[in-house]
Amino acid sequence: MRELTTKEAAERLNISMRQVQTLIQQSRLPAEKRGRDWFIKESDLALVRERPKTGRPPKAKPAQSNANSEKYGTLETQTRTTRKLNKAIKQSADEEMSSRKKGGKK
Numbered sequence: 001m002r003e004l005t006t007k008e009a010a011e012r013l014n015i016s017m018r019q020v021q022t023l024i025q026q027s028r029l030p031a032e033k034r035g036r037d038w039f040i041k042e043s044d045l046a047l048v049r050e051r052p053k054t055g056r057p058p059k060a061k062p063a064q065s066n067a068n069s070e071k072y073g074t075l076e077t078q079t080r081t082t083r084k085l086n087k088a089i090k091q092s093a094d095e096e097m098s099s100r101k102k103g104g105k106k
Contacts, residue, residue, distance in 0.1 A: 003032075003039040012045055023048055 006024075010017045023029035024038055029048050031038040073081075 002042045004042055004045075006031075006038050006040070009040045009045060013049060023051075 006020045024031045031040045
């Protein structure tokens with residue numbers, strides 16, 4: 001039965017040395033301290049090899065069906081259309097304001 005250092009255990013588990021130390025502190029990975037170093041039995045690595053991943057899960061990409069993209073177009077197309085509409089509304093409002101200043105319709 002071979003014993004591994006935290007560095008060797010980290011390499012075998014593909015995690016950092018700090019993560020190995022955390023697993024030891026949480027009593028999820030049995031280890032024996034000799035002097036300043038921790039030693040882990042090679043057979044004990046199996047206890048944490050298939051551990052659940054922690055942290056924030058990756059964002060799921062929204063599924064866009066072809067029906068929606070055909071009906072409404074892509075986001076880029078929608079953005080372009082919105083900009084054109086905003087420009088037309090602003091131009092119309094500007095024309096109305098200038099006609100009011102000239103004494104046109106109120």
